[in-house]
Amino acid sequence: MSASSGTTVDRSGGAAQEAARGTDEALRFGFGRNWSDFIAQHFSDARVEASRAHLLKALRRPSLEGLSFLDIGCGSGLHSLAALRAGARQVVGFDYDADSVATSTKVRDMTVGANAPWTVEQGSVLDAARMQRLAAGDASGKSSAGGYDIVYSWGVLHHTGDMWTAMDNAIIPRKPDGVVYIALYSSDQYVEPPADHWVRIKRAYNQRGALGKRAMEWKHALGLFSIGLRERKGPWTVMREASVRGMDFWTDIRDWLGGWPIEFASYVEVERWAARHGLTIVHAIVGEGCTEYILADPARNPQWAAEERRRLAARRPLPGPFTRGEGHSWVSYIPELLGKGDETLVPRGSTLMLYDGDRPFGLPHFMHAHIARYGAGRFAHWRDHVLFSTPDGSDPNADPSRFTFVADY
Numbered sequence: 001m002s003a004s005s006g007t008t009v010d011r012s013g014g015a016a017q018e019a020a021r022g023t024d025e026a027l028r029f030g031f032g033r034n035w036s037d038f039i040a041q042h043f044s045d046a047r048v049e050a051s052r053a054h055l056l057k058a059l060r061r062p063s064l065e066g067l068s069f070l071d072i073g074c075g076s077g078l079h080s081l082a083a084l085r086a087g088a089r090q091v092v093g094f095d096y097d098a099d100s101v102a103t104s105t106k107v108r109d110m111t112v113g114a115n116a117p118w119t120v121e122q123g124s125v126l127d128a129a130r131m132q133r134l135a136a137g138d139a140s141g142k143s144s145a146g147g148y149d150i151v152y153s154w155g156v157l158h159h160t161g162d163m164w165t166a167m168d169n170a171i172i173p174r175k176p177d178g179v180v181y182i183a184l185y186s187s188d189q190y191v192e193p194p195a196d197h198w199v200r201i202k203r204a205y206n207q208r209g210a211l212g213k214r215a216m217e218w219k220h221a222l223g224l225f226s227i228g229l230r231e232r233k234g235p236w237t238v239m240r241e242a243s244v245r246g247m248d249f250w251t252d253i254r255d256w257l258g259g260w261p262i263e264f265a266s267y268v269e270v271e272r273w274a275a276r277h278g279l280t281i282v283h284a285i286v287g288e289g290c291t292e293y294i295l296a297d298p299a300r301n302p303q304w305a306a307e308e309r310r311r312l313a314a315r316r317p318l319p320g321p322f323t324r325g326e327g328h329s330w331v332s333y334i335p336e337l338l339g340k341g342d343e344t345l346v347p348r349g350s351t352l353m354l355y356d357g358d359r360p361f362g363l364p365h366f367m368h369a370h371i372a373r374y375g376a377g378r379f380a381h382w383r384d385h386v387l388f389s390t391p392d393g394s395d396p397n398a399d400p401s402r403f404t405f406v407a408d409y
Contacts, residue, residue: 043078043107047248051082058285058292059150059181060307063087067149070134072125072170073156077104081111083152084118092134092148094121096160125153126160131172147175154183155255155290163263164273171277177300180279183290187264188363190289191374195264205257217253256289267291267362268376282307283409286348286365311406315355318386318403322396328375328389329368330396337407338384350381353409356391356402360409 056062065087071080074093084091095101101122108118123130135147151174157166163184171180187195205216228238239249271281274295282304283294298305323331342350348365355361356377366378371389379388386405390396396403 043076048078048082048085048111051078052086055079055082055152055181056086058283058294059179060283060294060303064150065089068092068147069150069152070148070173072151072153073100073159074104074120075100075156077107077120079152079154080104080118080120081107083150084112084116088150089117091118092121093119094123096122096124098122124160125157125166125169126162128169128172131169135173147173147178149175149178150181151178152181154181154292155185157182158185158263158265159259159261161261163265167273168277171279171295176297177302178296179301179304180295181292182295183292184265184270185262185289186286186291187266187269188291188376188378189286190264191370199262202257202260202262206260213254213257216257217250220253220257221249271362280304281360281362284360284362286363311353311409314406314408315404316406317401318354318396318405320397320400320403322400325372325387327372328393329372329387330389331385331387332403333385334405335384337381340407341381341383343382351408352381352386353406354379354386354388355404355406359391361388361391 056064063086064083066089067087068090069080069083069088069092071083071091071093074080074095077093080091080093093104095104101120105120108114108116108120112118125131137146151170153170157163157170160166167182170182174180185195190198201216205213208216224238225235228235267281267284267286270291270293274281274293278297279295280298281293282296282298285292296304298308318332319334320332325331337352340350340352342348342365350364353360353362353364354377361377361379363376363378364380366380368380368382368387371378371380371387375389375393377389377391379386388396390403
């Protein structure tokens with residue numbers, strides 16, 4: 001494992017970060033075996049299509065035609081296949097886990113054939129020299145000379161045992177005008193219970209036998225079903241929503257409970273890390289556990305430069321005066337957005353984004369209690385109003401001109 005590139009990183013995050021740093025091989029979760037079981041039992045064209053659709057929606061593209069795609073921590077190979085079916089001219093996937101490499105290779109061979117422009121390799125993102133070789137390309141054509149148009153790593157970098165080094169290394173093969181698409185466990189979301197609770201759970205899961213693991217899986221599932229019932233969703237709805245990216249409910253549970261090593265990152269930490277590398281969070285999808293980040297340099301990427309201009313033209317003042325809610329929360333009423341909030345669309349379906357000056361808040365779709373209790377820019381679009389907290393904890397009525405919104409972010 002190589003050292004980091006030398007970038008100084010804010011590694012705050014409390015006990016969870018300290019407990020998670022480093023890799024205890026005796027506890028490392030067998031992601032590859034989990035993915036092998038998933039492919040054997042659940043692989044289908046419908047799941048590949050779900051993954052393809054989610055990939056394109058997140059990247060705001062009609063296709064990946066003509067683009068090169070690097071899949072870091074390729075796992076089952078499903079997302080590499082989705083990229084290929086989205087039109088990518090070349091896909092390279094690699095994984096630390098030999099079982100993942102074997103599963104990804106199997107998926108390639110049984111769907112598009114070994115001669116497809118899709119290479120599967122074993123390797124570690126913590127190997128900076130290897131990432132440099134990927135950036136340079138090679139004579140065989142297996143790597144993309146000059147780097148990759150899209151560097152993709154969904155739910156992987158936080159499992160390496162050194163997340164910030166992994167992030168530094170992951171962007172090495174990106175073309176200057178390329179895009180980075182990563183998903184990381186969110187310390188903004190994991191507050192009740194906090195991140196260190198899940199560190200303990202994951203250690204316990206990996207220390208148990210088969211029956212103990214199954215008991216923990218059912219306990220976690222019942223907790224998810226209980227949350228779903230409070231949101232008027234039955235168990236089948238909860239299980240179906242786990243398949244948004246082509247995944248499987250039980251595979252995800254095993255992946256979540258077993259995923260070790262583990263670290264968490266906040267939106268602000270990722271934003272600051274990106275800025276040090278000349279990147280901007282141009283799009284983010286806040287989920288229940290992982291936040292998906294699309295990062296690029298709009299000065300070099302025409303697509304996201306145009307998207308930023310569109311948003312700037314669409315921004316409007318957030319209607320005030322703002323009504324004080326509980327704790328850190330405030331309320332702004334936007335009657336014309338009635339029917340476009342989270343509760344009337346697909347889960348977390350609102351496309352509204354708040355801005356403080358020129359900076360997006362970045363943290364939509366939060367529980368109202370968490371907005372009130374933890375603040376820090378969390379907000380939610382609900383019915384005809386936005387319940388929000390200011391990023392710095394200030395009274396928004398003191399300078400209401402700071403705050404604007406885009407209805408379709």
